[in-house]
Amino acid sequence: MELMEETLTRLESHKTQEVMILMERVNKWYQDFHVLKDIDLTVMAGERIVICGPSGSGKSTLIRCINRLEAHQRGRIVVDGIELTEDVKAIDAIRREVGMVFQHFNLFPHLTVLENCTLAPIWVKKMPKKEAEALALQYLQRVRIADQAHKYPGQLSGGQQQRVAIARALCMKPKIMLFDEPTSALDPEMVKEVLDTMIELAAEGMTMLCVTHEMGFARTVADRVIFMDRGEIVEQAPPEEFFLHPKEERTRRFLGQIL
Numbered sequence: 001m002e003l004m005e006e007t008l009t010r011l012e013s014h015k016t017q018e019v020m021i022l023m024e025r026v027n028k029w030y031q032d033f034h035v036l037k038d039i040d041l042t043v044m045a046g047e048r049i050v051i052c053g054p055s056g057s058g059k060s061t062l063i064r065c066i067n068r069l070e071a072h073q074r075g076r077i078v079v080d081g082i083e084l085t086e087d088v089k090a091i092d093a094i095r096r097e098v099g100m101v102f103q104h105f106n107l108f109p110h111l112t113v114l115e116n117c118t119l120a121p122i123w124v125k126k127m128p129k130k131e132a133e134a135l136a137l138q139y140l141q142r143v144r145i146a147d148q149a150h151k152y153p154g155q156l157s158g159g160q161q162q163r164v165a166i167a168r169a170l171c172m173k174p175k176i177m178l179f180d181e182p183t184s185a186l187d188p189e190m191v192k193e194v195l196d197t198m199i200e201l202a203a204e205g206m207t208m209l210c211v212t213h214e215m216g217f218a219r220t221v222a223d224r225v226i227f228m229d230r231g232e233i234v235e236q237a238p239p240e241e242f243f244l245h246p247k248e249e250r251t252r253r254f255l256g257q258i259l
């Protein structure tokens with residue numbers, strides 16, 4: 001619990017009054033397994049949310065529903081004013097606005113770093129190749145990896161690959177970034193370089209939902225920490241309150257295990 005005593009530098013909040021993501025009584029089942037139970041969640045533009053909770057509690061499923069990598073069966077999800085339904089146009093429109101970074105990077109192994117970054121802008125946004133490359137290099141520069149642009153993912157370290165994955169997502173100029181345990185597959189010495197990149201993004205005002213157990217990151221960056229267990233949002237609060245005065249027994253038990 002030593003972390004608690006540290007003086008922490010909190011990033012300035014960029015939270016606005018504009019609703020970016022609205023989830024209303026969202027329910028989802030995998031066959032007969034009820035994985036999301038009456039999820040109510042409103043995320044404002046510029047807000048930074050950290051989601052934590054035990055393995056299997058539904059964290060990945062929740063964020064994957066936001067860009068329709070998974071479909072919900074009941075309730076409403078509205079992203080930047082567009083409601084997620086079966087309508088393919090709506091799904092496409094939302095996917096253009098939402099960038100996602102996965103635990104295992106999910107880069108295309110047979111494409112160079114640069115090609116990984118230009119693929120979606122060229123094919124989805126119909127951007128001319130030259131323009132897409134210039135844009136990609138700009139974002140690769142921002143994650144400090146432009147010098148690796150012509151290498152293949154397999155030639156990079158895990159931390160470098162994850163920074164490429166972040167740059168690749170940013171090349172679509174998303175309004176929202178979703179992170180699903182982006183550092184949990186990394187060797188310990190590479191965690192910081194990825195978290196630093198995420199902190200920079202947060203400082204620039206990106207709307208972010210991050211599933212992570214990096215509680216130092218949560219304390220620096222999060223406007224709100226959400227604790228999930230068994231498909232439910234059990235508790236949510238600003239980090240100070242969440243870590244120092246968790247209300248629910250389940251939250252206390254979880255924090256006791258990870259801090």
Ligand code: ADP
Binds near residue numbers: 060
């Ligand atoms: P978390 O990210 O919190 O670990 P997940 O959202 O990945 O949790 O999974 C929640 C639960 O749903 C787990 O019990 C998992 O086994 C189950 N689950 C996840 N994906 C599927 C799937 N495609 N089909 C069936 N069950 C799944």
Ligand code: MG
Binds near residue numbers: 060061180181
């Ligand atoms: Mg998960």
